[in-house]
Amino acid sequence: MDKALQTMINNMPEKTGKSLEEWKLLLQEKSFEKHTEGVKYLKAEFNITHGFANTIVTLSKDDKGSEESLVENQYQGKESLLPIYNELIAYINTLGKDITITPKKGSVSIIRKRQFVLIKPATKTRIDLGFKIKDKPISGRLENSGPFGTMCTHRVKLSNKDDVNQELKDWIKEAYEKSK
Known part of the structure; x- marks a missing residue:
């Protein structure tokens, strides 16, 4: 723990x-x-x-279900998105030992001292990745938070594993660093 x-x-x-x-x-x-x-x-x-x-x-x-079963349920019928999810988690785990990964019913919160990333299988073909990066301008694929509202400041839509590129990893790292 x-x-x-x-x-x-x-x-x-x-x-x-x-x-x-x-x-x-x-x-x-x-x-x-x-x-x-x-x-x-x-x-x-x-x-x-x-x-x-x-x-x-x-x-x-x-107590009602393991973290694995919560994630499993999120991706039921959306199994093609699991490689994207797994790639995100693998990268996030390299950022530091002070990260808590908290699966919920419909999303996974990534928390340092506060949530800095939110992973949500939005459709059968897309994951929405929410970020908390204050004062970061919206540009290109880094959109406004959309359906995340105030939980996040930005959102990126991911449709395949290649979307987890260096640009995305840099944004994740920036969100992590700003969540001290």
Whole structure:
């Protein structure tokens, strides 16, 4: 487990009033369709920060399905996109040991101290890669965030493994470096 994540879990009782296991039990009683519904519930009902709420909901989902099965489900019927996903993850893993890869129901968040990349199989033939790179101009294939809204500042559409080129890797690295 990532050191920062373990620290967050260790600090949870002091910062939120409950341990991770207590939060998991509480969330088992609820049935949220979407990740964001669980986060909003925890923030509104228990006045905890977004970071802790997001972590609690994400880790409570781990009990319901492994990270592998979450990714597997995302690419069901979109298997041709898996080589692109695998290429992205392989590169991202070279950036540093302080990265947390968090699969969710419909996307995978790449987090350092905060999310800096979001991988989403958008269609059967395309992955949308969202970035958080403040003050970076939109140009060419580096589009505005589109459907990602405020979660990302930019988006790149990927249709084949060759789209994961040096230009894209440079943007990923820039997003990683700015997420300190």
